[in-house]
Every structure is written in structure tokens, then in C-alpha cells.
Amino acid sequence: xxxxxxxxxxxxxxLCGSTFAQDRGFGxxxxxxxxxxINFKAWTGYKTAFVGAAAWSFGxxxxxxxxxxxxxxxxxLLELEDTxxxxxxGIGVRVKTGNDVRFGVRVPLGINYMFKNAPLDIFxxxxxxxxxxxxxxxxxxxxxxxxxxx
Numbered sequence: 001x002x003x004x005x006x007x008x009x010x011x012x013x014x015l016c017g018s019t020f021a022q023d024r025g026f027g028x029x030x031x032x033x034x035x036x037x038i039n040f041k042a043w044t045g046y047k048t049a050f051v052g053a054a055a056w057s058f059g060x061x062x063x064x065x066x067x068x069x070x071x072x073x074x075x076x077l078l079e080l081e082d083t084x085x086x087x088x089x090g091i092g093v094r095v096k097t098g099n100d101v102r103f104g105v106r107v108p109l110g111i112n113y114m115f116k117n118a119p120l121d122i123f124x125x126x127x128x129x130x131x132x133x134x135x136x137x138x139x140x141x142x143x144x145x146x147x148x149x150x
Contacts (some may be wrong), residue, residue, distance in 0.1 A: 026150050027121065031055060033143025035065040041121075041147055047073045051090075051108075059139070063098030069108050069127075084114035094129050094141075104131035106141070119149040 027041040037055025044050060049071050057065040069092030078085045089109050096102040110125030127141040 027119075027147035028150070029145055029147030031143045031145035034059050034141050035143070037065070039145055039147065047075070049073070051092075057096060057098075061098045063096050065094065065096045065141075067094040067106055068092050069106055071108065073112070078111070082116070084112075084116060086112050086114070088112060088125075100134050102131045103133045104129045104139070120146060121149070122146050 025043060029039055031037060031039045031053055035053065035055030035057040037053055039051065039053040039055070042050045050068065051071055052068040053066065055065045057063050069090045071088045071090035073086040073088045075084070075086045077087045087109075088111070090107070092106040092108065094102075094104045094106050096104075106127045106129050108125050108127040110123050113122045115121065122145070124144050125142065129139045129141060131137045131139065
């Protein structure tokens with residue numbers, strides 16, 4: 001009886017330790033550009049994160065735009081003294097509603113400025129989108145944003 005409880009306790013402590021070792025946790029903020037709305041970032045490790053947005057697209061036709069991306073960060077590409085400035089890239093999905101529902105694949109590329117003494121980051125990104133439905137087409141998104149980390 002004591003062995004399973006002890007193993008469970010060790011597992012939970014290890015899980016908590018890896019959670020606190022992650023870079024920034026969960027951030028919530030805004031993105032301005034195409035699209036414009038609310039975004040989030042959830043770090044899954046030191047270099048990886050999920051990023052998503054629920055936003056309004058002003059492009060081709062006004063519509064709701066929702067995306068979810070998996071990102072990988074490179075902290076060594078732009079090394080500046082006393083500045084955390086990772087470049088990131090990834091892949092994700094996008095759903096856009098309007099007269100017709102569009103589903104596509106996003107390939108975001110961006111740069112992140114991470115404040116050392118404040119729970120904030122600022123980002124700029126560019127993302128080609130390859131729509132798969134209702135017809136195949138290529139679009140581009142881009143924006144600037146800020147997030148607060150809890």
C-alpha cells in the first residue's frame with residue numbers, strides 16, 4: 001500500500017518540477033494585423049510551445065479566424081547581450097468562417113522579444129497559409145502582438 005503512494009508522490013513531484021522548469025508558462029494577449037484578436041501561448045518545454053488565436057480577419061472577406069500552431073524556438077540564432085530574442089517557426093491549422101468555411105495549414109515564422117524582468121513578450125510573425133477546403137489556395141497572415149504570462 002505504501003509503495004504505490006510513494007511512487008505516485010515521486011511522479012507528481014517530478015511532473016511539477018518539469019512544469020516549473022518551462023520557460024514562461026501560459027500567456028494571454030492580443031495580435032494586431034491580419035488577423036486581429038486574442039491570442040495565447042502555452043509553453044510545453046524550453047524550446048516548444050502551442051500558440052493559438054481567435055481573431056477577426058479583415059482580408060478577402062470579413063470573417064472569424066481561429067488557428068492553433070506548434071512552435072519551435074531557436075534561442076541561439078540572434079544572441080544579444082542581456083536580451084532574449086528567439087526566432088521561431090512551426091506548423092499549425094487554421095479555420096476561417098465567412099460565406100464558406102476554409103480549413104488550411106499554417107507555417108508561422110516569427111521573432112519574440114522576451115522581457116527578463118517582466119512577465120511579457122512581444123512578437124512579430126509572418127505565416128503563409130495553404131487552404132485545403134473548399135478549394136486549394138495560398139494566403140498570407142502577419143501581425144504584431146503582446147502577451148502577459150500568468
